[in-house]
Amino acid sequence: MKKLINTPERLVQDALAGLEAAHADLLCVSYDPDIVVRVDAPVQKKVGIVSGGGSGHEPLHGGFVGRGMLDAACPGPIFTSPVPDQILAATHAVDGGAGVLYIVKNYSGDVMNFEIAAELAQAEGLEVTTVLINDDVAIKDSLNTAGRRGVGSTIVAEKLAGAAAEEGQPLAEVARICAQANAMGRSIGIALTSGTVPALGRPTFELGDDELEFGIGIHGEPGRQRMPMMPVSELVALMAEALLADLPFSHGDRVLAMVNGMGATPQIELYAVYAELDRYLKAAGIQIDRRLVGNLITSLDMAGCSITLVRLDDEMLRLWDAPVCTPALRWGC
Amino acid sequence: MKKLINTPERLVQDALAGLEAAHADLLCVSYDPDIVVRVDAPVQKKVGIVSGGGSGHEPLHGGFVGRGMLDAACPGPIFTSPVPDQILAATHAVDGGAGVLYIVKNYSGDVMNFEIAAELAQAEGLEVTTVLINDDVAIKDSLNTAGRRGVGSTIVAEKLAGAAAEEGQPLAEVARICAQANAMGRSIGIALTSGTVPALGRPTFELGDDELEFGIGIHGEPGRQRMPMMPVSELVALMAEALLADLPFSHGDRVLAMVNGMGATPQIELYAVYAELDRYLKAAGIQIDRRLVGNLITSLDMAGCSITLVRLDDEMLRLWDAPVCTPALRWGC
Numbered sequence: 001m002k003k004l005i006n007t008p009e010r011l012v013q014d015a016l017a018g019l020e021a022a023h024a025d026l027l028c029v030s031y032d033p034d035i036v037v038r039v040d041a042p043v044q045k046k047v048g049i050v051s052g053g054g055s056g057h058e059p060l061h062g063g064f065v066g067r068g069m070l071d072a073a074c075p076g077p078i079f080t081s082p083v084p085d086q087i088l089a090a091t092h093a094v095d096g097g098a099g100v101l102y103i104v105k106n107y108s109g110d111v112m113n114f115e116i117a118a119e120l121a122q123a124e125g126l127e128v129t130t131v132l133i134n135d136d137v138a139i140k141d142s143l144n145t146a147g148r149r150g151v152g153s154t155i156v157a158e159k160l161a162g163a164a165a166e167e168g169q170p171l172a173e174v175a176r177i178c179a180q181a182n183a184m185g186r187s188i189g190i191a192l193t194s195g196t197v198p199a200l201g202r203p204t205f206e207l208g209d210d211e212l213e214f215g216i217g218i219h220g221e222p223g224r225q226r227m228p229m230m231p232v233s234e235l236v237a238l239m240a241e242a243l244l245a246d247l248p249f250s251h252g253d254r255v256l257a258m259v260n261g262m263g264a265t266p267q268i269e270l271y272a273v274y275a276e277l278d279r280y281l282k283a284a285g286i287q288i289d290r291r292l293v294g295n296l297i298t299s300l301d302m303a304g305c306s307i308t309l310v311r312l313d314d315e316m317l318r319l320w321d322a323p324v325c326t327p328a329l330r331w332g333c
Numbered sequence: 334m335k336k337l338i339n340t341p342e343r344l345v346q347d348a349l350a351g352l353e354a355a356h357a358d359l360l361c362v363s364y365d366p367d368i369v370v371r372v373d374a375p376v377q378k379k380v381g382i383v384s385g386g387g388s389g390h391e392p393l394h395g396g397f398v399g400r401g402m403l404d405a406a407c408p409g410p411i412f413t414s415p416v417p418d419q420i421l422a423a424t425h426a427v428d429g430g431a432g433v434l435y436i437v438k439n440y441s442g443d444v445m446n447f448e449i450a451a452e453l454a455q456a457e458g459l460e461v462t463t464v465l466i467n468d469d470v471a472i473k474d475s476l477n478t479a480g481r482r483g484v485g486s487t488i489v490a491e492k493l494a495g496a497a498a499e500e501g502q503p504l505a506e507v508a509r510i511c512a513q514a515n516a517m518g519r520s521i522g523i524a525l526t527s528g529t530v531p532a533l534g535r536p537t538f539e540l541g542d543d544e545l546e547f548g549i550g551i552h553g554e555p556g557r558q559r560m561p562m563m564p565v566s567e568l569v570a571l572m573a574e575a576l577l578a579d580l581p582f583s584h585g586d587r588v589l590a591m592v593n594g595m596g597a598t599p600q601i602e603l604y605a606v607y608a609e610l611d612r613y614l615k616a617a618g619i620q621i622d623r624r625l626v627g628n629l630i631t632s633l634d635m636a637g638c639s640i641t642l643v644r645l646d647d648e649m650l651r652l653w654d655a656p657v658c659t660p661a662l663r664w665g666c
Contacts, residue, residue: 002636003525004565004602006564006566006605014609015601015608017604018603018604018608018626021607022611022626055601058599192336192337209335231338232339235337263597264596264597264598264599264636265597266391266628267348267391268348268388269337269338269344270337271348271351272337272338272351274351275347275351276347278351278354293355295600298599301599327626331666
């Protein structure tokens with residue numbers, strides 16, 4: 001294992017220190033418990049938005065803290081859920097009197113710990129609502145998930161909820177919009193290589209020299225099947241078919257399309273993926289109204305990509321276009 | 334070799350198609366010769382800015398085309414210079430009557446082909462000025478370079494020149510500012526793994542399981558020396574020492590600091606690098622006034638990073654903060 005780290009034990013905190021040093025205008029970091037908080041939190045009378053999960057998926061979630069998106073992120077250890085204390089501390093840090101929304105990817109540990117934190121916060125009289133993200137069409141259940149896993153739509157859910165909160169919408173509305181992003185979103189991922197968890201020191205799984213894993217999870221969980229390598233046009237067609245069949249998306253739909261790198265896939269390949277996706281969706285009569293191409297929800301140094309499609313309506317489009325000012329997503333500011 | 338491509342021969346054009354499809358609001362792509370051009374070019378009475386070089390370094394250069402930065406980029410084949418015809422076509426596309434600036438990384442092929450294009454353009458009566466970027470402190474000459482290689486400062490030079498052009502400054506001034514970014518900028522890179530050129534199908538070089546290459550070039554050219562792996566704090570100290578000693582940078586300087594990923598290094602590691610750089614420069618009394626952390630000038634799927642420091646003055650700071658609206662760098666729009 002070769003990584004730009006000091007020790008596996010220090011990596012998460014070192015990276016948080018770097019995030020804060022680089023973006024002190026947007027966010028600040030507290031340690032023990034570790035939380036990333038928008039620099040001007042709590043914003044009075046605005047719904048506070050908290051997300052989090054295991055580290056190793058950067059820029060998710062700390063890179064999306066800032067005006068127009070998350071008020072706080074709770075980074076757990078690599079691929080490990082944050083603890084309730086962390087989530088409760090984040091809740092206190094962002095509560096401006098209008099309630100707090102938890103955006104939780106559907107993994108058992110995350111779900112449990114956000115639930116405990118919500119109960120603790122509610123016992124203190126705080127208003128907390130949780131939206132689960134479960135957009136991964138690859139598989140239904142897995143070792144660490146009941147139901148579908150939460151992946152790429154998380155970013156869209158965080159952006160739209162963040163914009164709604166910034167507009168001053170009440171908690172129920174912010175939660176409704178967040179849930180809608182999840183309901184209208186579908187994702188599928190593939191891996192060419194495994195990432196390496198620093199504390200483990202070796203790849204999580206092995207893939208042959210001519211193999212890919214179709215339906216990979218962001219922690220290296222198995223997907224639907226192993227397949228031989230194929231041209232990106234064929235691969236994207238298989239991925240898009242899996243997505244379109246699921247919602248289903250159909251002719252005339254307008255979507256946000258996200259091509260996401262898993263951490264070790266260079267941009268030239270991600271744009272080759274996007275080119276194929278664009279061709280495929282055009283042929284299917286589906287209009288890409290907005291798009292993101294880049295490393296957004298990663299799996300350490302895994303090579304591979306995921307595609308997320310979110311069906312858009314006018315309200316979602318307006319909220320997507322609203323200003324956002326975070327380390328990883330920025331426009332209108 | 335496992336890559337998300339159709340064929341090695343098609344990769345550059347496929348990725349360009351993806352870039353255009355994703356960012357049609359900012360740029361358009363022409364083929365044969367391949368050029369990426371700002372969507373509203375030529376901008377009348379504005380200095381046109383053209384850069385380019387081999388592909389495989391994305392987002393450089395196509396990802397920096399847009400308002401406030403490049404008017405056009407000329408992408409050659411992977412790690413191969415663009416041809417004079419391409420550069421001349423870009424020149425015609427961006428000439429708004431105020432002259433054209435070429436920003437050229439110092440590699441023999443690029444230098445030669447931009448020179449030929451400049452002569453052809455000048456023979457047509459166009460005003461063209463060239464600024465060479467040669468900021469890599471690793472080594473003085475190499476197989477494909479006379480003098481120092483051009484790397485990370487290119488991005489700063491493109492941004493500052495782009496802002497100056499947008500302000501309506503004349504060609505000589507835009508070129509002066511561009512040259513100043515290069516004169517005040519120094520870079521050093523390291524590799525943990527080699528990238529794989531698609532047409533070659535195997536890594537350009539081999540590194541042992543516990544080795545890194547200090548002073549790597551962005552085409553996998555050898556650096557200063559092979560070293561055993563070390564904690565990122567020690568590695569960043571060595572890199573920073575090499576940079577500080579060279580300009581030299583000294584106590585009281587204000588700098589722009591860039592931590593760049595080589596393509597396959599995840600963001601969590603890049604922020605760990607930034608944290609160490611921040612600590613090191615603070616201890617040296619050097620103030621980081623602006624920074625970039627991310628994949629900016631890559632080497633296909635190489636794992637590793639580079640650090641660029643550019644000494645700033647007030648004018649450079651103002652130009653850096655001016656709005657920029659490109660796929661890879663965006664603020665104020």
